[in-house]
Structures are given as C-alpha cells and as structure tokens.
Amino acid sequence: MKNYPPEFKADAVALYGSRPEVTIRSVAADLGINPETLRNWVRAAGASRPRGRRTQEPDQPPALLEAESAALRKKVRELEEEREILRKAAKYFAGETRW
Numbered sequence: 299m300k301n302y303p304p305e306f307k308a309d310a311v312a313l314y315g316s317r318p319e320v321t322i323r324s325v326a327a328d329l330g331i332n333p334e335t336l337r338n339w340v341r342a343a344g345a346s347r348p349r350g351r352r353t354q355e356p357d358q359p360p361a362l363l364e365a366e367s368a369a370l371r372k373k374v375r376e377l378e379e380e381r382e383i384l385r386k387a388a389k390y391f392a393g394e395t396r397w
Contacts, residue, residue, distance in 0.1 A: 302331075310336055311343045 314325045314336065322340065326333040 302335075307339045308343075311339050314340055 310325065310329055310331070313329075314320065314322060317325075322337050323333045326336040329336070
C-alpha cells in the first residue's frame, strides 16, 4: 500500500470538489491513483456533491429570456428579408450587365 502525503490527498480532494463535471474515476486517472483511494479520501474529508444530474438555473428569469428570444426571432426575420431583397437586386443587376 502506498503512502501519500497529506498535502497530495488534500489537493486531490480539492481538485475533485472544484470541478463538478468530473468523476472520481477521471480525477484519479489524471493523478495516477486508484479511484477507490480517491473515493475514500473524499469520504474522509466529508467533501460530497449532490447526486444525479444537475440542472443549471438560468441567470435571467423566464420572462426576460422569452422577450429576448422574441426580439431575436424578429431580427432574424428582418435579416432574412434584407438578404432576399439583396439577392433579387443582385440577380436583376447581373441580368442587366449581360448584353
């Protein structure tokens, strides 16, 4: 059985706790240690994370997101209309230059 310095253990647990998207297995692989060893260190340190999928709450309330979405849809429609006008104008002027 290997003995690891307390600083290494603390750093490994802190690394696991600071990155919610990683698993014990991936952190252990990065550090070159057994996943069960890291799991025991995490348990001993009392550093636990909630189980299950985490849902990120939006930074803005739904009403603001809906209003922004509506404004963006309107802008997309305007840009599509402008693009169509430019396309028709280019087609028209291309036809005029062919004699």
